[in-house]
């Protein structure tokens with residue numbers, strides 16, 4: 136098998152890097168983790184091989200791929216179920232919804248992402264109340280959760296999928312900063328937060344974090 140390398144930001148605060156990391160961990164294939172010093176502009180050097188210069192990126196042999204959702208899709212096909220654990224549901228419609236959630240989390244809810252950045256999840260909490268816009272985004276997030284989640288269940292579908300982790304991170308931006316979530320939604324977020332692939336990500340060192 137060609138060697139796999141995952142390139143992530145040096146302080147493990149990128150939500151996209153976290154998603155790619157969890158995807159690779161869940162596939163349980165051997166790989167090496169490489170930290171990219173974005174604060175020193177390492178991702179802009181010619182030695183950083185992602186075509187777009189963005190982080191995360193995956194290198195499989197000589198092949199290089201960026202964009203966390205493209206990385207997840209690539210891993211799902213290169214290390215396909217049933218030989219390897221799935222990242223997406225096998226049912227066509229559920230897989231469609233998982234992709235919908237993943238695309239939505241990456242493209243919407245900006246006020247929450249701005250006012251509850253991942254540094255407030257992984258490094259230092261914030262205590263500033265949510266703005267009107269962030270409260271509106273929170274209401275939309277919770278309305279979607281109402282439709283997506285089944286109370287008492289800690290996964291979107293019958294089995295874990297990568298959309299569970301992506302959605303849990305968005306919810307943890309609120310939960311960990313003291314912005315209240317309904318009980319079943321909080322239970323979903325916290326259950327996904329204690330998944331081994333996620334706790335391994337949380338254990339990364341961030342002690343020398345330098346804002347960039």
Ligand SMILES: N[C@@H](CCC(=O)N[C@@H](CS)C(=O)NCC(=O)O)C(=O)O
Nearest residue numbers: 149150151188189190191202203204
């Ligand atoms: N849509 C991309 C977003 C990746 C992204 O925004 N990465 C940031 C770090 S969190 C980055 O590379 N920023 C540097 C740049 O765009 O020059 C993904 O899902 O991977």
